[in-house]
Amino acid sequence: MSPMLVVIKKEITDALKNKLFLIILGMLLLLTIVSVVLGSYQVKVSLDSYNQSISFLKSLGKTTFPAAPNLNPLSSSKSFVNYIGLLGALLAMVLGNASVVKEKRSGTLKLILSRQIFRDTFLNGKVIGNMILLFAITFVTSIITLVSVVVISSAPISSGDIVRMFLFFLMSFLYMTFFLVLGIFLAVLIPNGNKALLITVIIWLVISFILPQIGDTMDMDNQLPGGFFSSMGMNKADTQKVLDHFKFYETTRDGIEQMSPTKHYERVGFALLNIKPGFEQNTALEVLSIKWIDVLGLLAPSIILWLLAYMVFLKRENIYQE
Amino acid sequence: MLVTKDLTKKYQDFTAVDKLNLTVKDGAIFGFLGHNGAGKTTSLSMLTTLILPTSGSATIDGFDVVKDNLQVRNLLGYLPENVMLYGDLTARENLQFFGKLSKVKDVNKNIDEVLNMLNFTEWTDKKVKTFSKGMRQRIGIAQAILHKPKILFLDEPTSGLDPQGTKDIRNILLKINAEWGTTIFMNTHLLSEVTKICTDIGIISHGKLLVSESLSNLKENFKDAKSLEEIYFSIEGGVNNE
Numbered sequence: 001m002s003p004m005l006v007v008i009k010k011e012i013t014d015a016l017k018n019k020l021f022l023i024i025l026g027m028l029l030l031l032t033i034v035s036v037v038l039g040s041y042q043v044k045v046s047l048d049s050y051n052q053s054i055s056f057l058k059s060l061g062k063t064t065f066p067a068a069p070n071l072n073p074l075s076s077s078k079s080f081v082n083y084i085g086l087l088g089a090l091l092a093m094v095l096g097n098a099s100v101v102k103e104k105r106s107g108t109l110k111l112i113l114s115r116q117i118f119r120d121t122f123l124n125g126k127v128i129g130n131m132i133l134l135f136a137i138t139f140v141t142s143i144i145t146l147v148s149v150v151v152i153s154s155a156p157i158s159s160g161d162i163v164r165m166f167l168f169f170l171m172s173f174l175y176m177t178f179f180l181v182l183g184i185f186l187a188v189l190i191p192n193g194n195k196a197l198l199i200t201v202i203i204w205l206v207i208s209f210i211l212p213q214i215g216d217t218m219d220m221d222n223q224l225p226g227g228f229f230s231s232m233g234m235n236k237a238d239t240q241k242v243l244d245h246f247k248f249y250e251t252t253r254d255g256i257e258q259m260s261p262t263k264h265y266e267r268v269g270f271a272l273l274n275i276k277p278g279f280e281q282n283t284a285l286e287v288l289s290i291k292w293i294d295v296l297g298l299l300a301p302s303i304i305l306w307l308l309a310y311m312v313f314l315k316r317e318n319i320y321q322e
Numbered sequence: 323m324l325v326t327k328d329l330t331k332k333y334q335d336f337t338a339v340d341k342l343n344l345t346v347k348d349g350a351i352f353g354f355l356g357h358n359g360a361g362k363t364t365s366l367s368m369l370t371t372l373i374l375p376t377s378g379s380a381t382i383d384g385f386d387v388v389k390d391n392l393q394v395r396n397l398l399g400y401l402p403e404n405v406m407l408y409g410d411l412t413a414r415e416n417l418q419f420f421g422k423l424s425k426v427k428d429v430n431k432n433i434d435e436v437l438n439m440l441n442f443t444e445w446t447d448k449k450v451k452t453f454s455k456g457m458r459q460r461i462g463i464a465q466a467i468l469h470k471p472k473i474l475f476l477d478e479p480t481s482g483l484d485p486q487g488t489k490d491i492r493n494i495l496l497k498i499n500a501e502w503g504t505t506i507f508m509n510t511h512l513l514s515e516v517t518k519i520c521t522d523i524g525i526i527s528h529g530k531l532l533v534s535e536s537l538s539n540l541k542e543n544f545k546d547a548k549s550l551e552e553i554y555f556s557i558e559g560g561v562n563n564e
Contacts, residue, residue, distance in 0.1 A: 001422055002375075003422075003423050003425075006422045006423055007423075010419055014410075017410060026556065102408070105410050105448065106406045106407055106409060107402065107404060107405050107406045108405070108406070108407060108408065109422060110367075110370075110372060110400070110402045110405075111402065111405065111407075111465065112420075112423060113371075113372055114370045114371065114372060114395060114398065114400040115395055115423040115424050116392055116395050116396060116421070116423065116425060117423055141394070246394065
Protein backbone atom coordinates (compact mmCIF):
# COMPACT_ATOMS: atom_id res chain seq x y z
CA MET A 1 0.00 0.00 0.00
CA SER A 2 1.42 3.39 -0.97
CA PRO A 3 2.03 5.91 1.86
CA MET A 4 -0.70 8.18 0.46
CA LEU A 5 -3.25 5.36 0.60
CA VAL A 6 -2.19 4.64 4.20
CA VAL A 7 -2.87 8.29 5.11
CA ILE A 8 -6.20 8.30 3.20
CA LYS A 9 -7.34 5.15 4.99
CA LYS A 10 -6.34 6.54 8.37
CA GLU A 11 -8.17 9.82 7.74
CA ILE A 12 -11.39 7.92 7.01
CA THR A 13 -11.13 5.60 10.03
CA ASP A 14 -10.18 8.52 12.31
CA ALA A 15 -13.23 10.51 11.17
CA LEU A 16 -15.50 7.57 11.85
CA LYS A 17 -14.20 7.57 15.44
CA ASN A 18 -14.61 11.34 15.85
CA LYS A 19 -17.67 11.86 18.08
CA LEU A 20 -18.33 15.46 17.04
CA PHE A 21 -18.21 14.48 13.37
CA LEU A 22 -20.59 11.56 13.97
CA ILE A 23 -23.07 13.74 15.89
CA ILE A 24 -23.18 16.36 13.12
CA LEU A 25 -23.38 13.64 10.45
CA GLY A 26 -26.27 11.99 12.32
CA MET A 27 -28.14 15.31 12.51
CA LEU A 28 -27.54 16.01 8.83
CA LEU A 29 -28.77 12.59 7.73
CA LEU A 30 -31.80 12.75 10.03
CA LEU A 31 -32.82 16.21 8.84
CA THR A 32 -32.27 15.19 5.21
CA ILE A 33 -34.42 12.10 5.55
CA VAL A 34 -37.20 13.97 7.38
CA SER A 35 -37.22 16.88 4.91
CA VAL A 36 -37.06 14.68 1.82
CA VAL A 37 -39.76 12.34 3.07
CA LEU A 38 -42.05 15.28 3.96
CA GLY A 39 -41.30 16.98 0.63
CA SER A 40 -42.01 13.81 -1.31
CA TYR A 41 -45.22 13.29 0.66
CA GLN A 42 -46.35 16.79 -0.21
CA VAL A 43 -45.81 16.04 -3.91
CA LYS A 44 -47.80 12.84 -3.48
CA VAL A 45 -50.70 14.70 -1.77
CA SER A 46 -50.85 17.22 -4.66
CA LEU A 47 -50.77 14.42 -7.22
CA ASP A 48 -53.47 12.39 -5.43
CA SER A 49 -55.66 15.46 -5.13
CA TYR A 50 -55.32 16.14 -8.90
CA ASN A 51 -56.10 12.50 -9.76
CA GLN A 52 -59.20 12.58 -7.51
CA SER A 53 -60.42 15.73 -9.25
CA ILE A 54 -59.96 14.06 -12.66
CA SER A 55 -61.88 10.97 -11.51
CA PHE A 56 -64.66 13.18 -10.16
CA LEU A 57 -64.86 15.12 -13.44
CA LYS A 58 -64.91 11.87 -15.38
CA SER A 59 -67.79 10.61 -13.22
CA LEU A 60 -69.68 13.75 -14.16
CA GLY A 61 -69.14 12.88 -17.83
CA LYS A 62 -66.70 15.71 -18.53
CA THR A 63 -64.28 15.18 -21.37
CA THR A 64 -62.03 18.18 -20.91
CA PHE A 65 -59.80 18.30 -17.88
CA PRO A 66 -57.63 20.93 -16.24
CA ALA A 67 -53.90 20.66 -16.90
CA ALA A 68 -51.89 18.75 -14.34
CA PRO A 69 -50.31 20.98 -11.67
CA ASN A 70 -46.65 21.75 -12.20
CA LEU A 71 -45.28 19.16 -9.81
CA ASN A 72 -41.59 19.39 -9.22
CA PRO A 73 -40.34 16.26 -7.47
CA LEU A 74 -36.89 17.82 -7.20
CA SER A 75 -38.24 20.53 -4.90
CA SER A 76 -38.31 17.99 -2.08
CA SER A 77 -34.56 18.65 -1.78
CA LYS A 78 -35.09 22.37 -1.17
CA SER A 79 -34.48 22.19 2.59
CA PHE A 80 -31.33 20.20 1.93
CA VAL A 81 -29.69 23.37 0.58
CA ASN A 82 -30.16 25.00 3.99
CA TYR A 83 -28.98 21.93 5.91
CA ILE A 84 -25.83 21.66 3.82
CA GLY A 85 -25.29 25.41 4.22
CA LEU A 86 -25.42 24.95 7.99
CA LEU A 87 -24.56 21.41 9.05
CA GLY A 88 -22.65 20.31 5.95
CA ALA A 89 -20.30 23.27 6.24
CA LEU A 90 -19.88 22.64 9.98
CA LEU A 91 -19.17 18.98 9.34
CA ALA A 92 -16.50 19.79 6.74
CA MET A 93 -14.87 22.40 8.99
CA VAL A 94 -14.64 19.95 11.89
CA LEU A 95 -13.11 17.33 9.58
CA GLY A 96 -10.56 19.74 8.13
CA ASN A 97 -9.51 21.16 11.48
CA ALA A 98 -9.31 17.79 13.27
CA SER A 99 -7.28 16.34 10.43
CA VAL A 100 -4.36 18.71 11.08
CA VAL A 101 -4.79 19.41 14.79
CA LYS A 102 -4.60 15.73 15.78
CA GLU A 103 -1.03 15.58 14.40
CA LYS A 104 -0.06 18.70 16.35
CA ARG A 105 -1.56 17.36 19.58
CA SER A 106 -0.02 13.91 19.29
CA GLY A 107 3.35 15.18 18.06
CA THR A 108 3.31 12.65 15.24
CA LEU A 109 4.23 14.87 12.30
CA LYS A 110 7.97 14.37 12.80
CA LEU A 111 7.49 10.62 13.05
CA ILE A 112 5.54 10.56 9.80
CA LEU A 113 7.86 12.85 7.88
CA SER A 114 10.95 10.85 8.85
CA ARG A 115 9.42 7.97 6.88
CA GLN A 116 9.06 7.43 3.15
CA ILE A 117 6.45 10.09 2.70
CA PHE A 118 6.86 13.70 1.66
CA ARG A 119 4.96 16.69 2.99
CA ASP A 120 2.95 17.14 -0.23
CA THR A 121 1.90 13.47 -0.30
CA PHE A 122 0.90 13.67 3.34
CA LEU A 123 -1.21 16.80 2.82
CA ASN A 124 -2.79 15.35 -0.33
CA GLY A 125 -3.63 12.17 1.56
CA LYS A 126 -5.40 14.18 4.22
CA VAL A 127 -7.38 16.30 1.76
CA ILE A 128 -8.31 13.35 -0.48
CA GLY A 129 -9.25 11.10 2.47
CA ASN A 130 -11.65 13.69 3.81
CA MET A 131 -13.00 14.49 0.34
CA ILE A 132 -13.83 10.80 -0.10
CA LEU A 133 -15.79 10.97 3.16
CA LEU A 134 -17.70 14.07 2.03
CA PHE A 135 -18.38 12.49 -1.35
CA ALA A 136 -19.70 9.34 0.34
CA ILE A 137 -22.00 11.45 2.53
CA THR A 138 -23.43 13.39 -0.42
CA PHE A 139 -23.76 10.22 -2.48
CA VAL A 140 -25.69 8.44 0.27
CA THR A 141 -27.98 11.45 0.78
CA SER A 142 -28.58 11.67 -2.98
CA ILE A 143 -29.61 8.01 -3.09
CA ILE A 144 -31.89 8.50 -0.06
CA THR A 145 -33.46 11.50 -1.79
CA LEU A 146 -33.92 9.72 -5.10
CA VAL A 147 -35.47 6.63 -3.51
CA SER A 148 -37.79 8.76 -1.33
CA VAL A 149 -38.95 10.83 -4.29
CA VAL A 150 -39.64 7.78 -6.44
CA VAL A 151 -41.25 5.59 -3.75
CA ILE A 152 -43.18 8.14 -1.70
CA SER A 153 -44.25 10.83 -4.15
CA SER A 154 -45.10 8.47 -7.05
CA ALA A 155 -44.55 11.54 -9.24
CA PRO A 156 -43.11 10.86 -12.67
CA ILE A 157 -39.39 11.48 -12.59
CA SER A 158 -37.43 11.81 -15.82
CA SER A 159 -33.82 10.92 -16.52
CA GLY A 160 -33.20 14.68 -16.81
CA ASP A 161 -34.49 15.12 -13.24
CA ILE A 162 -32.14 12.39 -12.03
CA VAL A 163 -29.15 14.07 -13.73
CA ARG A 164 -30.18 17.43 -12.20
CA MET A 165 -30.41 15.83 -8.77
CA PHE A 166 -26.98 14.20 -8.99
CA LEU A 167 -25.44 17.42 -10.26
CA PHE A 168 -27.06 19.26 -7.37
CA PHE A 169 -25.43 16.80 -4.95
CA LEU A 170 -22.13 17.26 -6.77
CA MET A 171 -22.45 21.02 -6.09
CA SER A 172 -23.20 20.21 -2.44
CA PHE A 173 -20.00 18.15 -2.35
CA LEU A 174 -18.00 21.04 -3.87
CA TYR A 175 -19.53 23.42 -1.34
CA MET A 176 -18.53 21.22 1.61
CA THR A 177 -15.07 20.71 0.10
CA PHE A 178 -14.54 24.47 0.29
CA PHE A 179 -15.07 24.41 4.06
CA LEU A 180 -12.94 21.29 4.43
CA VAL A 181 -9.99 22.98 2.70
CA LEU A 182 -10.63 26.20 4.65
CA GLY A 183 -10.45 24.19 7.90
CA ILE A 184 -7.21 22.49 6.81
CA PHE A 185 -5.60 25.72 5.60
CA LEU A 186 -6.31 27.64 8.80
CA ALA A 187 -5.23 24.70 10.99
CA VAL A 188 -1.93 24.56 9.07
CA LEU A 189 -1.48 28.33 9.25
CA ILE A 190 -2.41 28.95 12.90
CA PRO A 191 -0.35 27.07 15.51
CA ASN A 192 -3.19 26.89 18.07
CA GLY A 193 -5.81 24.37 16.90
CA ASN A 194 -8.72 25.81 18.91
CA LYS A 195 -7.99 29.31 17.66
CA ALA A 196 -7.87 27.95 14.10
CA LEU A 197 -11.30 26.33 14.52
CA LEU A 198 -12.74 29.51 16.01
CA ILE A 199 -11.47 31.62 13.10
CA THR A 200 -12.83 29.05 10.61
CA VAL A 201 -16.26 29.32 12.23
CA ILE A 202 -16.13 33.13 12.17
CA ILE A 203 -15.25 33.09 8.45
CA TRP A 204 -18.12 30.64 7.86
CA LEU A 205 -20.53 32.97 9.67
CA VAL A 206 -19.37 35.93 7.59
CA ILE A 207 -19.53 34.23 4.19
CA SER A 208 -22.59 32.11 4.85
CA PHE A 209 -24.81 34.51 6.74
CA ILE A 210 -23.54 38.08 6.89
CA LEU A 211 -22.53 38.60 3.23
CA PRO A 212 -25.73 37.03 1.75
CA GLN A 213 -27.79 38.98 4.29
CA ILE A 214 -26.16 42.27 3.24
CA GLY A 215 -26.81 41.37 -0.41
CA ASP A 216 -30.45 40.53 0.29
CA THR A 217 -31.00 43.68 2.34
CA MET A 218 -29.49 45.83 -0.40
CA ASP A 219 -31.64 44.17 -3.08
CA MET A 220 -34.21 46.75 -4.20
CA ASP A 221 -36.68 44.07 -5.16
CA ASN A 222 -36.64 42.72 -1.61
CA GLN A 223 -37.93 45.95 -0.08
CA LEU A 224 -41.55 44.83 -0.36
CA PRO A 225 -43.04 41.38 0.24
CA GLY A 226 -43.72 39.74 -3.12
CA GLY A 227 -41.13 41.93 -4.84
CA PHE A 228 -40.96 45.71 -5.18
CA PHE A 229 -41.00 45.80 -8.98
CA SER A 230 -43.90 43.40 -9.47
CA SER A 231 -45.97 45.26 -6.86
CA MET A 232 -45.33 48.39 -8.92
CA GLY A 233 -46.66 46.52 -11.93
CA MET A 234 -43.35 46.65 -13.76
CA ASN A 235 -42.27 44.00 -16.23
CA LYS A 236 -38.74 42.66 -16.67
CA ALA A 237 -37.75 45.27 -19.28
CA ASP A 238 -38.98 48.17 -17.14
CA THR A 239 -37.24 46.73 -14.12
CA GLN A 240 -33.99 46.57 -16.07
CA LYS A 241 -34.39 50.21 -17.15
CA VAL A 242 -34.72 51.25 -13.50
CA LEU A 243 -31.79 49.10 -12.41
CA ASP A 244 -29.62 50.64 -15.15
CA HIS A 245 -29.80 53.90 -13.20
CA PHE A 246 -28.29 52.16 -10.18
CA LYS A 247 -25.46 50.30 -11.92
CA PHE A 248 -22.77 51.04 -9.33
CA TYR A 249 -25.11 50.19 -6.47
CA GLU A 250 -26.13 46.92 -8.13
CA THR A 251 -22.54 45.98 -9.00
CA THR A 252 -21.53 46.56 -5.39
CA ARG A 253 -24.46 44.49 -4.11
CA ASP A 254 -23.72 41.67 -6.54
CA GLY A 255 -19.99 41.82 -5.69
CA ILE A 256 -20.78 41.31 -2.02
CA GLU A 257 -22.89 38.28 -2.85
CA GLN A 258 -20.21 36.90 -5.22
CA MET A 259 -17.80 36.77 -2.28
CA SER A 260 -19.96 34.13 -0.64
CA PRO A 261 -19.63 30.49 -1.77
CA THR A 262 -22.91 29.91 0.09
CA LYS A 263 -24.67 32.29 -2.28
CA HIS A 264 -23.08 30.56 -5.30
CA TYR A 265 -24.20 27.19 -3.96
CA GLU A 266 -27.72 28.50 -3.36
CA ARG A 267 -27.93 30.02 -6.85
CA VAL A 268 -26.71 26.98 -8.78
CA GLY A 269 -28.57 24.59 -6.44
CA PHE A 270 -31.93 26.34 -6.80
CA ALA A 271 -31.48 26.51 -10.58
CA LEU A 272 -30.71 22.79 -10.83
CA LEU A 273 -33.65 21.87 -8.58
CA ASN A 274 -36.00 24.13 -10.57
CA ILE A 275 -36.82 26.03 -7.41
CA LYS A 276 -35.73 29.25 -9.06
CA PRO A 277 -38.05 29.77 -12.08
CA GLY A 278 -36.61 30.16 -15.54
CA PHE A 279 -34.56 26.98 -15.91
CA GLU A 280 -37.34 24.43 -16.50
CA GLN A 281 -36.71 24.17 -20.22
CA ASN A 282 -32.93 23.79 -19.90
CA THR A 283 -31.04 20.54 -19.58
CA ALA A 284 -28.92 20.04 -16.47
CA LEU A 285 -25.71 20.79 -18.37
CA GLU A 286 -27.25 23.93 -19.87
CA VAL A 287 -28.10 25.09 -16.35
CA LEU A 288 -24.47 24.58 -15.35
CA SER A 289 -23.22 26.51 -18.37
CA ILE A 290 -25.62 29.38 -17.62
CA LYS A 291 -24.56 29.32 -13.98
CA TRP A 292 -20.84 28.80 -14.72
CA ILE A 293 -19.87 31.78 -12.59
CA ASP A 294 -21.47 30.10 -9.57
CA VAL A 295 -19.75 26.78 -10.31
CA LEU A 296 -16.48 28.70 -10.56
CA GLY A 297 -17.37 30.51 -7.33
CA LEU A 298 -17.55 27.10 -5.63
CA LEU A 299 -14.44 25.62 -7.23
CA ALA A 300 -11.95 28.48 -7.37
CA PRO A 301 -11.80 29.32 -3.62
CA SER A 302 -11.19 25.64 -2.77
CA ILE A 303 -8.34 25.38 -5.27
CA ILE A 304 -6.80 28.64 -4.05
CA LEU A 305 -7.02 27.56 -0.40
CA TRP A 306 -5.56 24.14 -1.24
CA LEU A 307 -2.60 25.83 -2.94
CA LEU A 308 -2.14 28.19 0.01
CA ALA A 309 -2.24 25.28 2.46
CA TYR A 310 0.40 23.57 0.30
CA MET A 311 2.63 26.62 0.30
CA VAL A 312 2.40 27.10 4.06
CA PHE A 313 2.86 23.40 4.89
CA LEU A 314 5.71 22.77 2.47
CA LYS A 315 7.54 25.88 3.53
CA ARG A 316 7.17 25.12 7.22
CA GLU A 317 10.40 23.29 7.93
CA ASN A 318 11.00 25.00 11.25
CA ILE A 319 10.90 22.05 13.62
CA TYR A 320 9.66 24.19 16.50
CA GLN A 321 6.60 25.18 14.52
CA GLU A 322 4.83 22.04 13.37
CA MET B 323 27.89 4.75 9.08
CA LEU B 324 27.31 8.48 9.62
CA VAL B 325 29.55 11.24 8.34
CA THR B 326 28.89 14.97 8.35
CA LYS B 327 31.03 17.57 6.61
CA ASP B 328 30.68 21.22 7.61
CA LEU B 329 26.99 20.65 8.23
CA THR B 330 25.40 24.03 8.93
CA LYS B 331 21.91 25.30 9.65
CA LYS B 332 21.06 28.97 9.81
CA TYR B 333 17.77 30.65 10.68
CA GLN B 334 18.12 34.18 9.32
CA ASP B 335 21.03 35.66 11.32
CA PHE B 336 21.08 32.87 13.90
CA THR B 337 23.39 29.91 13.28
CA ALA B 338 21.87 26.90 15.04
CA VAL B 339 24.54 24.44 13.84
CA ASP B 340 27.93 25.67 12.67
CA LYS B 341 30.13 23.47 10.42
CA LEU B 342 29.50 20.19 12.19
CA ASN B 343 32.10 17.54 11.30
CA LEU B 344 31.20 14.22 12.82
CA THR B 345 31.81 10.52 12.21
CA VAL B 346 29.80 7.80 13.89
CA LYS B 347 31.04 4.23 13.45
CA ASP B 348 28.88 1.28 12.55
CA GLY B 349 27.39 -0.37 15.66
CA ALA B 350 28.33 2.51 17.98
CA ILE B 351 26.12 4.07 20.63
CA PHE B 352 26.82 7.74 20.17
CA GLY B 353 25.82 10.23 22.85
CA PHE B 354 25.42 13.75 21.53
CA LEU B 355 25.80 16.03 24.53
CA GLY B 356 25.02 19.68 24.95
CA HIS B 357 23.07 22.19 26.97
CA ASN B 358 19.53 23.22 25.99
CA GLY B 359 19.64 25.15 22.72
CA ALA B 360 23.15 23.92 21.85
CA GLY B 361 22.01 22.65 18.44
CA LYS B 362 21.44 18.95 19.20
CA THR B 363 17.84 18.76 17.96
CA THR B 364 18.58 20.86 14.87
CA SER B 365 21.48 18.53 13.99
CA LEU B 366 19.27 15.52 14.51
CA SER B 367 16.51 17.04 12.40
CA MET B 368 18.93 17.50 9.51
CA LEU B 369 20.22 13.95 9.85
CA THR B 370 16.67 12.54 9.87
CA THR B 371 15.81 14.57 6.71
CA LEU B 372 13.21 16.66 8.51
CA ILE B 373 14.93 19.95 7.72
CA LEU B 374 17.35 20.97 5.00
CA PRO B 375 20.90 22.02 5.87
CA THR B 376 21.88 25.55 4.88
CA SER B 377 25.29 24.24 3.76
CA GLY B 378 27.57 21.25 4.18
CA SER B 379 26.61 17.62 3.82
CA ALA B 380 25.77 14.48 5.74
CA THR B 381 25.70 10.87 4.64
CA ILE B 382 24.29 7.77 6.26
CA ASP B 383 25.68 4.51 4.95
CA GLY B 384 26.94 6.45 1.94
CA PHE B 385 23.57 8.04 1.13
CA ASP B 386 23.30 11.81 1.18
CA VAL B 387 20.58 13.10 3.54
CA VAL B 388 19.43 15.67 0.97
CA LYS B 389 19.91 13.99 -2.42
CA ASP B 390 19.07 10.43 -1.37
CA ASN B 391 16.60 11.25 1.36
CA LEU B 392 14.24 8.36 0.57
CA GLN B 393 17.05 5.81 0.94
CA VAL B 394 18.18 7.56 4.12
CA ARG B 395 14.66 7.44 5.58
CA ASN B 396 14.62 3.73 4.87
CA LEU B 397 17.78 3.28 6.94
CA LEU B 398 16.78 5.27 9.98
CA GLY B 399 14.43 5.01 12.91
CA TYR B 400 13.54 8.14 14.84
CA LEU B 401 12.09 8.95 18.23
CA PRO B 402 11.57 12.68 18.88
CA GLU B 403 11.46 14.16 22.35
CA ASN B 404 8.10 13.94 24.16
CA VAL B 405 6.34 11.91 21.49
CA MET B 406 2.67 11.27 22.30
CA LEU B 407 1.53 9.04 19.39
CA TYR B 408 -2.19 8.71 18.61
CA GLY B 409 -3.89 8.46 22.01
CA ASP B 410 -7.18 7.12 20.66
CA LEU B 411 -5.48 4.23 18.90
CA THR B 412 -4.14 1.11 20.58
CA ALA B 413 -0.44 0.35 20.65
CA ARG B 414 -0.91 -2.15 17.80
CA GLU B 415 -2.95 0.28 15.68
CA ASN B 416 -0.28 2.97 16.13
CA LEU B 417 2.44 0.54 15.12
CA GLN B 418 0.42 -0.74 12.16
CA PHE B 419 0.08 2.82 10.83
CA PHE B 420 3.77 3.65 11.17
CA GLY B 421 4.80 0.22 9.91
CA LYS B 422 2.72 0.65 6.76
CA LEU B 423 4.21 4.11 6.19
CA SER B 424 7.65 2.49 6.38
CA LYS B 425 6.44 -0.14 3.88
CA VAL B 426 7.09 -3.03 6.28
CA LYS B 427 5.95 -6.16 4.46
CA ASP B 428 4.60 -8.30 7.29
CA VAL B 429 3.61 -5.58 9.75
CA ASN B 430 1.87 -7.74 12.33
CA LYS B 431 4.74 -10.22 12.49
CA ASN B 432 7.21 -7.39 13.05
CA ILE B 433 4.96 -5.80 15.67
CA ASP B 434 4.79 -9.05 17.63
CA GLU B 435 8.55 -9.50 17.38
CA VAL B 436 9.33 -5.95 18.50
CA LEU B 437 6.79 -5.91 21.34
CA ASN B 438 8.14 -9.22 22.52
CA MET B 439 11.62 -7.77 22.53
CA LEU B 440 10.41 -4.79 24.57
CA ASN B 441 8.37 -7.01 26.96
CA PHE B 442 5.24 -5.10 26.02
CA THR B 443 2.93 -7.80 24.69
CA GLU B 444 0.27 -7.47 27.39
CA TRP B 445 -0.39 -3.82 26.46
CA THR B 446 -0.72 -4.35 22.71
CA ASP B 447 -4.44 -3.76 22.52
CA LYS B 448 -4.71 -0.97 25.07
CA LYS B 449 -5.21 2.63 23.97
CA VAL B 450 -2.03 4.70 24.10
CA LYS B 451 -3.76 7.52 26.02
CA THR B 452 -3.97 5.20 29.05
CA PHE B 453 -0.17 4.67 29.07
CA SER B 454 2.35 6.21 31.45
CA LYS B 455 5.20 8.26 30.00
CA GLY B 456 7.59 5.33 30.25
CA MET B 457 5.16 3.05 28.41
CA ARG B 458 4.62 5.65 25.69
CA GLN B 459 8.37 5.94 25.30
CA ARG B 460 8.62 2.19 24.83
CA ILE B 461 5.95 2.26 22.13
CA GLY B 462 7.82 5.21 20.63
CA ILE B 463 10.94 3.06 20.42
CA ALA B 464 8.86 0.20 19.00
CA GLN B 465 7.63 2.40 16.13
CA ALA B 466 11.21 3.54 15.49
CA ILE B 467 12.64 0.01 15.20
CA LEU B 468 9.67 -1.68 13.51
CA HIS B 469 11.38 -1.72 10.12
CA LYS B 470 14.70 -2.78 11.69
CA PRO B 471 16.63 0.38 10.82
CA LYS B 472 20.41 0.44 10.57
CA ILE B 473 20.62 3.60 12.64
CA LEU B 474 18.33 4.76 15.41
CA PHE B 475 18.05 8.47 16.27
CA LEU B 476 16.72 9.32 19.72
CA ASP B 477 16.09 12.79 21.10
CA GLU B 478 16.36 12.81 24.90
CA PRO B 479 14.92 9.28 25.22
CA THR B 480 14.99 9.21 29.02
CA SER B 481 13.90 12.79 29.65
CA GLY B 482 11.19 12.98 32.31
CA LEU B 483 11.28 9.28 33.14
CA ASP B 484 11.52 7.86 36.67
CA PRO B 485 14.62 5.79 37.58
CA GLN B 486 12.93 2.50 36.71
CA GLY B 487 11.69 3.87 33.36
CA THR B 488 15.15 5.21 32.61
CA LYS B 489 16.72 1.84 33.40
CA ASP B 490 14.16 0.02 31.22
CA ILE B 491 14.85 2.26 28.22
CA ARG B 492 18.60 1.92 28.72
CA ASN B 493 18.33 -1.88 28.75
CA ILE B 494 16.14 -1.84 25.64
CA LEU B 495 18.66 0.27 23.72
CA LEU B 496 21.54 -1.97 24.77
CA LYS B 497 19.51 -4.99 23.65
CA ILE B 498 18.71 -3.47 20.24
CA ASN B 499 22.37 -2.57 19.76
CA ALA B 500 23.63 -5.99 20.84
CA GLU B 501 21.05 -8.18 19.05
CA TRP B 502 20.58 -6.27 15.80
CA GLY B 503 23.84 -4.33 15.65
CA THR B 504 21.85 -1.12 15.26
CA THR B 505 23.87 2.08 15.48
CA ILE B 506 22.33 4.44 18.02
CA PHE B 507 22.62 8.22 17.89
CA MET B 508 21.24 9.71 21.08
CA ASN B 509 20.75 13.38 21.97
CA THR B 510 20.96 13.86 25.69
CA HIS B 511 22.07 16.13 28.46
CA LEU B 512 22.05 13.38 31.10
CA LEU B 513 25.73 12.60 31.66
CA SER B 514 24.98 9.66 33.93
CA GLU B 515 23.15 7.93 31.07
CA VAL B 516 26.00 8.53 28.68
CA THR B 517 28.53 6.80 30.92
CA LYS B 518 26.23 3.80 31.31
CA ILE B 519 25.35 3.24 27.69
CA CYS B 520 27.48 5.15 25.15
CA THR B 521 30.62 3.98 23.39
CA ASP B 522 31.30 7.36 21.78
CA ILE B 523 30.38 10.92 22.58
CA GLY B 524 30.23 14.30 20.94
CA ILE B 525 29.84 17.59 22.76
CA ILE B 526 28.19 20.53 21.06
CA SER B 527 27.88 24.05 22.39
CA HIS B 528 26.32 27.08 20.68
CA GLY B 529 26.12 25.11 17.43
CA LYS B 530 29.82 24.15 17.36
CA LEU B 531 31.17 20.67 17.93
CA LEU B 532 33.73 20.82 20.72
CA VAL B 533 34.81 17.22 20.79
CA SER B 534 33.96 13.85 19.22
CA GLU B 535 35.73 10.85 20.70
CA SER B 536 35.24 7.37 22.01
CA LEU B 537 34.37 7.46 25.69
CA SER B 538 37.46 5.45 26.56
CA ASN B 539 39.76 7.87 24.69
CA LEU B 540 38.13 10.81 26.33
CA LYS B 541 38.67 9.32 29.78
CA GLU B 542 42.26 8.63 28.82
CA ASN B 543 42.77 12.24 27.71
CA PHE B 544 41.30 13.58 30.93
CA LYS B 545 42.94 11.21 33.37
CA ASP B 546 42.69 13.65 36.25
CA ALA B 547 38.96 14.08 35.91
CA LYS B 548 36.91 12.11 38.41
CA SER B 549 33.76 11.91 36.31
CA LEU B 550 32.34 12.61 32.87
CA GLU B 551 30.67 15.64 34.38
CA GLU B 552 34.06 17.10 35.18
CA ILE B 553 35.30 16.33 31.65
CA TYR B 554 32.17 17.90 30.15
CA PHE B 555 32.49 21.10 32.13
CA SER B 556 36.19 21.40 31.51
CA ILE B 557 35.58 21.14 27.74
CA GLU B 558 32.44 23.29 27.61
CA GLY B 559 33.61 25.70 30.28
CA GLY B 560 36.94 26.12 28.53
CA VAL B 561 35.23 27.22 25.36
CA ASN B 562 32.72 29.45 27.13
CA ASN B 563 35.48 31.18 29.08
CA GLU B 564 37.48 31.99 25.96
